[in-house]
Amino acid sequence: MMKSIFNKLTGLMLAASAWAGTALFSAAHAVSDLAGGPSVNQLNLQMPATKIAEDQAWLHWFMLILCTVIFVAVFAVMFYSIWKHRKSVGHKPANFHESVTVEIIWTIVPFVIVILMALPATKVVVAMKDTTSADITIKATGMQWKWGYDYLKGEGEGIGFISALDADQREMSNNGGPKAGEVVNDYLLKVDHPLVVPVNKKIRIITTANDVIHAWMVPAFGVQQAAIPGFVRDTWFRAEKIGDFYGQCAQLCGKEHSYMPIHVKVLSAEDYSKWVAVEKVKLAAKLDDPSKVWTAEEITERGAKVYAANCVACHQANGKGAGPIKPLDGSAVVLNADKNVQLSVLLNGRVALGMPSWKQLSDTEIAAVMTYTKNNWSNKTGQLVQPADVTAARK
Amino acid sequence: MSAVLDHPAHPAHPAHDDHHDHGAPAGWRRWVFATNHKDIGTLYMLFSFTMLMIGGVLALIIRAELFQPGLQFVNPELFNQLTTMHGLIMVFGAIMPAFVGFANWMIPLQIGASDMAFARMNNFSFWLMIPAGLLLASSFFMPGGAPAAGWTLYAPLTLQMGPSMDTGIFALHLLGASSIMGSINIIVTILNMRAPGMTLMKMPMFCWTWLITAYLLIAVMPVLAGAITMTLTDRHFGTSFFNPAGGGDPVMYQHIFWFFGHPEVYIMILPAFGIISQIVPAFARKRLFGYASMVYATSSIAILSFIVWAHHMFTSGMPVTGQLFFMYATMLIAVPTAVKIFNWIATMWQGSMTFETPMLFAVGFIFVFTLGGFTGLILAMAPIDIQIHDTYYVVAHFHYVLVAGSLYALFAGYYYWSPKWTGVMYNEKRGKIHFWWSLISFNVTFFPMHFLGLAGMPRRYADYPMQFADFNAIASVGAFFFGFAQVYFFIFVILPTMRGQGEKAPQKPWEGAEGLEWEIPSPAPFHTFETPPKLDMTATKIIA
Numbered sequence: 001m002m003k004s005i006f007n008k009l010t011g012l013m014l015a016a017s018a019w020a021g022t023a024l025f026s027a028a029h030a031v032s033d034l035a036g037g038p039s040v041n042q043l044n045l046q047m048p049a050t051k052i053a054e055d056q057a058w059l060h061w062f063m064l065i066l067c068t069v070i071f072v073a074v075f076a077v078m079f080y081s082i083w084k085h086r087k088s089v090g091h092k093p094a095n096f097h098e099s100v101t102v103e104i105i106w107t108i109v110p111f112v113i114v115i116l117m118a119l120p121a122t123k124v125v126v127a128m129k130d131t132t133s134a135d136i137t138i139k140a141t142g143m144q145w146k147w148g149y150d151y152l153k154g155e156g157e158g159i160g161f162i163s164a165l166d167a168d169q170r171e172m173s174n175n176g177g178p179k180a181g182e183v184v185n186d187y188l189l190k191v192d193h194p195l196v197v198p199v200n201k202k203i204r205i206i207t208t209a210n211d212v213i214h215a216w217m218v219p220a221f222g223v224q225q226a227a228i229p230g231f232v233r234d235t236w237f238r239a240e241k242i243g244d245f246y247g248q249c250a251q252l253c254g255k256e257h258s259y260m261p262i263h264v265k266v267l268s269a270e271d272y273s274k275w276v277a278v279e280k281v282k283l284a285a286k287l288d289d290p291s292k293v294w295t296a297e298e299i300t301e302r303g304a305k306v307y308a309a310n311c312v313a314c315h316q317a318n319g320k321g322a323g324p325i326k327p328l329d330g331s332a333v334v335l336n337a338d339k340n341v342q343l344s345v346l347l348n349g350r351v352a353l354g355m356p357s358w359k360q361l362s363d364t365e366i367a368a369v370m371t372y373t374k375n376n377w378s379n380k381t382g383q384l385v386q387p388a389d390v391t392a393a394r395k
Numbered sequence: 396m397s398a399v400l401d402h403p404a405h406p407a408h409p410a411h412d413d414h415h416d417h418g419a420p421a422g423w424r425r426w427v428f429a430t431n432h433k434d435i436g437t438l439y440m441l442f443s444f445t446m447l448m449i450g451g452v453l454a455l456i457i458r459a460e461l462f463q464p465g466l467q468f469v470n471p472e473l474f475n476q477l478t479t480m481h482g483l484i485m486v487f488g489a490i491m492p493a494f495v496g497f498a499n500w501m502i503p504l505q506i507g508a509s510d511m512a513f514a515r516m517n518n519f520s521f522w523l524m525i526p527a528g529l530l531l532a533s534s535f536f537m538p539g540g541a542p543a544a545g546w547t548l549y550a551p552l553t554l555q556m557g558p559s560m561d562t563g564i565f566a567l568h569l570l571g572a573s574s575i576m577g578s579i580n581i582i583v584t585i586l587n588m589r590a591p592g593m594t595l596m597k598m599p600m601f602c603w604t605w606l607i608t609a610y611l612l613i614a615v616m617p618v619l620a621g622a623i624t625m626t627l628t629d630r631h632f633g634t635s636f637f638n639p640a641g642g643g644d645p646v647m648y649q650h651i652f653w654f655f656g657h658p659e660v661y662i663m664i665l666p667a668f669g670i671i672s673q674i675v676p677a678f679a680r681k682r683l684f685g686y687a688s689m690v691y692a693t694s695s696i697a698i699l700s701f702i703v704w705a706h707h708m709f710t711s712g713m714p715v716t717g718q719l720f721f722m723y724a725t726m727l728i729a730v731p732t733a734v735k736i737f738n739w740i741a742t743m744w745q746g747s748m749t750f751e752t753p754m755l756f757a758v759g760f761i762f763v764f765t766l767g768g769f770t771g772l773i774l775a776m777a778p779i780d781i782q783i784h785d786t787y788y789v790v791a792h793f794h795y796v797l798v799a800g801s802l803y804a805l806f807a808g809y810y811y812w813s814p815k816w817t818g819v820m821y822n823e824k825r826g827k828i829h830f831w832w833s834l835i836s837f838n839v840t841f842f843p844m845h846f847l848g849l850a851g852m853p854r855r856y857a858d859y860p861m862q863f864a865d866f867n868a869i870a871s872v873g874a875f876f877f878g879f880a881q882v883y884f885f886i887f888v889i890l891p892t893m894r895g896q897g898e899k900a901p902q903k904p905w906e907g908a909e910g911l912e913w914e915i916p917s918p919a920p921f922h923t924f925e926t927p928p929k930l931d932m933t934a935t936k937i938i939a
Binding site: 031037056086106117173184187223234 | 549740743786856862866
């Protein structure tokens with residue numbers, strides 16, 4: 001009963017804010033609400049898609065109303081006093097300055113109120129923390145600056161991929177955001193490979209990280225969990241709606257912190273099974289044979305793709321870098337006749353300078369991107385790096 | 396300050412000639428070798444206002460970048476440096492030293508002491524801040540730029556930073572040492588140098604809150620020093636306290652940092668409570684309601700502050716019992732805080748109030764700070780926090796308590812005591828303009844941030860989805876107005892009083908004010924209470 005009222009209130013507020021947004025600012029930014037993500041000028045929590053998020057929204061309303069009532073009551077007294085007990089209206093000061101009874105009462109009353117507040121919250125905390133008996137377990141690995149997903153248990157076991165921000169949107173951000181009139185509802189929320197899960201199944205997310213602390217957050221699911229290098233933590237959700245849901249990395253993780261969104265696609269059980277089947281086939285086909293010997297043309301083409309997916313955000317399409325980011329075009333490291341010089345930078349990173357380690361890429365991918373950088377722009381080394389070179393260097 | 400600045404050895408000083416004091420050194424020597432608590436207080440306040448301006452400029456660059464989606468002015472790397480340095484400079488450079496400045500000026504005057512207990516250490520603790528401030532401010536020009544790991548300096552991100560991280564750590568060490576010396580000085584002064592008759596339970600509230608704050612500082616500054624020293628050795632000497640690559644624990648850093656960090660936020664608010672507790676009775680012309688309970692409430696807040704730190708870490712992952720414990724403990728802090736608010740309102744009740752600028756800022760403080768207190772209560776609820784942790788909701792919350800809280804109390808205190816410091820009255824009309832301008836622009840800046848946070852916009856973001864654009868634009872406009880209000884404050888309020896322009900201040904400019912500081916002339920003579928004053932029963936008046 002109470003909950004349905006609160007849900008209606010939420011809907012009303014969303015509608016009101018959407019109206020305010022269109023009425024006031026429609027000229028400035030052409031953008032509309034993103035289902036499963038933020039709404040335009042949204043005033044409250046996002047529309048819940050899980051039981052936990054619903055409970056959180058209820059708790060928030062409960063707290064908001066309680067706090068507002070107390071706030072109004074307390075300050076009604078203060079402003080009444082300000083109005084009536086002024087020198088300018090001739091009020092003479094009274095003499096009282098203590099009363100043990102009053103002091104005891106207004107210590108006990110807030111104490112009782114906070115206990116009342118804590119009770120419903122306790123129930124939700126206990127529910128939130130129960131990650132047992134999950135249907136599917138997925139490991140989310142935070143990396144500077146993208147998410148790696150590995151399906152560890154349940155339907156889809158063995159699938160694994162990297163999910164990064166759409167490269168065009170990253171470029172758009174550098175160029176001052178979407179142009180006037182350009183409608184990008186999922187600006188900075190679009191990824192190349194969304195996380196796919198089935199509806200109404202308990203999904204346990206295990207978080208960890210490769211480099212620094214990140215945080216995996218999807219507001220509509222009521223989930224936020226830090227991803228900590230060297231440690232595993234877990235959280236869970238059971239999405240009750242089919243659709244797309246969005247979140248962003250919530251823990252400051254370095255330069256591209258604003259650019260590692262989370263996109264969860266919730267499918268029906270059948271669609272999910274179909275997706276798993278397709279993904280398994282792709283996985284088998286994609287498996288690069290690390291002992292394959294590539295031709296220069298083939299591997300450069302592959303390298304261009306790897307570059308576009310991983311390197312272009314910092315080093316730029318023209319290879320010149322920007323600001324503190326070193327250029328690759330004409331770089332001594334890239335042009336070095338000894339392949340191992342660049343290889344070591346790629347595998348170990350140069351963390352102090354902002355270059356992360358890329359050892360999570362496959363041998364083929366590293367070989368390809370190296371060959372590409374060594375033979376692109378003004379770099380004409382003619383060197384060809386094979387996956388076998390990378391395999392050797394990893395040892 | 397004018398009279399103090401221009402005539403160090405005040406002619407009105409009765410005991411001047413027959414005393415071994417030969418007048419203070421003049422020129423730069425007076426400031427560099429300063430041992431007078433009033434001079435050092437002035438130095439502290441000028442330093443903190445300078446840092447407030449630097450931190451404010453950084454904030455305005457941040458808001459300019461966030462005015463629209465997309466990157467316009469700074470790259471994401473510089474953006475992170477700006478948010479980090481804004482936080483560090485405001486917390487350690489602006490708010491904390493400003494309160495120490497108030498303590499230096501007012502505590503000896505309020506307890507009838509001739510000066511601070513350790514005058515030379517006092518000088519040292521101020522002058523340590525200058526190199527620290529320079530190190531912090533100049534870190535932008537170091538290779539790789541300023542530290543960019545957030546003011547919380549979470550490992551292992553700090554391990555990736557350039558050389559400026561080391562200078563930042565060194566600067567924090569210096570500031571920490573300065574704070575500890577300042578605190579020892581304050582504790583010793585309060586416990587040993589009170590005039591006869593000034594018992595602890597008759598002390599003005601400002602002294603009480605500072606006494607408690609000083610203990611908090613001594614307890615937690617070494618903890619911060621430990622955390623950042625471990626970061627330093629992880630960075631350079633191959634240790635692995637927090638470095639996961641060597642088996643270290645990044646979450647341990649968070650525990651240690653917040654064991655310092657939570658008491659730290661009370662360090663920044665308790666002296667503010669003290670200032671408000673002095674101003675409200677003065678302008679209500681009525682004694683402070685529940686003096687004893689105010690002392691107990693302040694102490695309770697201080698003690699509770701040590702057992703709530705992990706509410707900053709609800710999303711780091713902790714067992715259900717841990718989450719529940721820290722949730723309950725945090726919510727408990729609402730009780731003594733509520734007692735304080737009720738006491739202030741009860742002081743106003745049936746009073747005879749006037750609303751000069753100090754009172755306006757005090758009432759503004761109570762109103763807006765309480766709003767920040769309620770959002771704190773909402774954040775304390777672990778299930779809600781999971782959604783709004785590290786979002787703009789948190790940014791809104793801590794600016795409501797630190798700007799509308801600490802900073803407003805500092806403004807209130809400035810307007811209240813500057814007649815005593817400078818010997819002239821500030822311009823009342825300008826003070827009122829400053830108040831309303833600040834209050835409105837503050838709310839325009841920070842209120843929309845609640846909405847952004849609830850909608851899920853994470854903090855420390857250089858660029859954001861289009862749906863967040865309008866509230867960000869409003870916040871940015873408000874921020875610039877707020878910034879200009881403080882420039883106005885400096886040029887049109889502070890500068891004239893420093894130059895001695897304005898109506899001459901009477902010994903006690905406020906009808907209802909009580910306390911020993913109003914028993915001496917305005918401006919306060921260079922030396923005061925060289926012989927302990929004889930006090931009346933209430934310890935608010937000198938009888939001989």
